[in-house]
Amino acid sequence: MTSCPACLRPLGQGDLPALAAHLVEEAEESDPAHVRWLNQNLTREKTTAAELVPMLERVYDLGSGTLKGWIKARFIAKFYGPVPHPFVTALQHPSRATLLGYVVEHQHFLRQWVRSCAYIMARTDEPKVILYELDNLNTEYGGAGPTRVAHYELLLRMGESLGLDRTRVLTTPPLPSTREGIEGWNRIATHQHWVAALAAMHSLELIANRNLVDDGASVHYFDPAILDSKEITDAATNFLREGYEADVTHSDEALDLVNEFGSRPDLRDEVQSTFLRSIDLFDDYLLARLQRAADFEA
Amino acid sequence: MKRNYSGCAVCNSTWGNVWAEVEGERMFFCCDICATQFRRLVDRVKTETGWSTLDSLEIAGDRRGRTCVAGSGDESFRCFVAFTPQGEIRIFEKLAR
Ligand SMILES: [Zn+2]
Ligand SMILES: [Zn+2]
Numbered sequence: 001m002t003s004c005p006a007c008l009r010p011l012g013q014g015d016l017p018a019l020a021a022h023l024v025e026e027a028e029e030s031d032p033a034h035v036r037w038l039n040q041n042l043t044r045e046k047t048t049a050a051e052l053v054p055m056l057e058r059v060y061d062l063g064s065g066t067l068k069g070w071i072k073a074r075f076i077a078k079f080y081g082p083v084p085h086p087f088v089t090a091l092q093h094p095s096r097a098t099l100l101g102y103v104v105e106h107q108h109f110l111r112q113w114v115r116s117c118a119y120i121m122a123r124t125d126e127p128k129v130i131l132y133e134l135d136n137l138n139t140e141y142g143g144a145g146p147t148r149v150a151h152y153e154l155l156l157r158m159g160e161s162l163g164l165d166r167t168r169v170l171t172t173p174p175l176p177s178t179r180e181g182i183e184g185w186n187r188i189a190t191h192q193h194w195v196a197a198l199a200a201m202h203s204l205e206l207i208a209n210r211n212l213v214d215d216g217a218s219v220h221y222f223d224p225a226i227l228d229s230k231e232i233t234d235a236a237t238n239f240l241r242e243g244y245e246a247d248v249t250h251s252d253e254a255l256d257l258v259n260e261f262g263s264r265p266d267l268r269d270e271v272q273s274t275f276l277r278s279i280d281l282f283d284d285y286l287l288a289r290l291q292r293a294a295d296f297e298a
Numbered sequence: 299m300k301r302n303y304s305g306c307a308v309c310n311s312t313w314g315n316v317w318a319e320v321e322g323e324r325m326f327f328c329c330d331i332c333a334t335q336f337r338r339l340v341d342r343v344k345t346e347t348g349w350s351t352l353d354s355l356e357i358a359g360d361r362r363g364r365t366c367v368a369g370s371g372d373e374s375f376r377c378f379v380a381f382t383p384q385g386e387i388r389i390f391e392k393l394a395r
Pocket of ligand 1: 004
């Protein structure tokens with residue numbers, strides 16, 4: 001079933017004319033999410049629903065490629081184009097404030113992460129997907145003894161190494177964009193098909209995938225040289241290195257599963273729309289990290 | 299107020315239907331967030347310059363950041379601005395003329 005990429009309302013399978021009509025209708029009401037989606041993905045110029053249909057066809061068309069390739073290309077275009085996302089630019093050589101903004105907002109993100117992945121596990125029948133999520137959840141949240149500390153714990157330690165107490169991190173409420181992201185991802189995990197949720201969540205791990213430059217990304221998530229310099233604390237190095245090492249396989253394996261289970265014609269456009277919604281939420285969420293960083297600027 | 303866009307005063311989109319009064323003038327915006335952004339920008343420029351009114355405001359750029367040239371009488375002011383997803387000012391930098 002097609003979903004609206006701005007609000008995830010279900011529409012008929014492959015029914016792009018219905019989607020076009022819905023977008024025009026919502027834009028007429030000045031709904032910010034729909035206007036934004038039209039502005040950024042189709043055109044800034046108000047047109048008829050009929051004229052939008054071929055534009056939508058171009059967005060959803062995989063060409064001769066795969067669903068995985070389509071997701072990667074869209075992700076790179078949004079976050080790693082000639083002008084990367086401002087958070088990525090700030091993370092190249094991060095200030096203390098940037099890293100603390102990351103800690104405070106990402107703590108909330110990771111707690112939703114666990115919930116989203118647990119829903120995917122609960123809703124799939126595929127053993128491969130369950131095993132994938134179990135491994136992912138251990139890396140991100142559970143950990144496995146002192147030699148394999150969870151990403152969540154490494155995040156809190158990074159905050160402590162920069163002078164921010166974990167009690168304060170855990171009691172700081174999320175900024176509006178983080179909260180909206182969490183609500184959006186929770187809705188995706190509970191309402192969309194599990195393979196659409198799988199695509200929506202794990203495509204986000206592309207942000208730290210160091211192989212993305214081979215696919216055309218303009219920069220890495222951060223300048224890898226900082227891992228071997230004294231520019232950041234050891235705890236910050238440990239946190240960033242963990243993502244740098246884990247997220248290549250996390251995002252690639254998940255997108256292989258999306259390809260395998262989500263390419264069916266009755267699922268594909270729902271996967272695509274859900275992914276598109278998720279990267280809009282993520283774009284705003286990354287800005288919340290920078291907004292929070294401003295609190296720590298001297 | 300003289301502007302360079304014929305569509306939404308912030309992003310030039312012609313989608314949407316928000317009409318909001320800014321500086322005593324009814325202006326078109328594609329959504330409430332753009333209307334908020336424009337109001338915040340005008341207020342901030344007035345605070346920075348001490349002007350009581352703006353005669354013109356030209357905007358260039360995209361959602362990642364916009365460069366603005368404001369004018370009042372024969373004075374002008376240049377700045378760079380970026381907003382939060384809710385339309386509040388996230389970065390504001392005065393630029394050399
Ligand atoms: Zn919608
Ligand atoms: Zn606008």
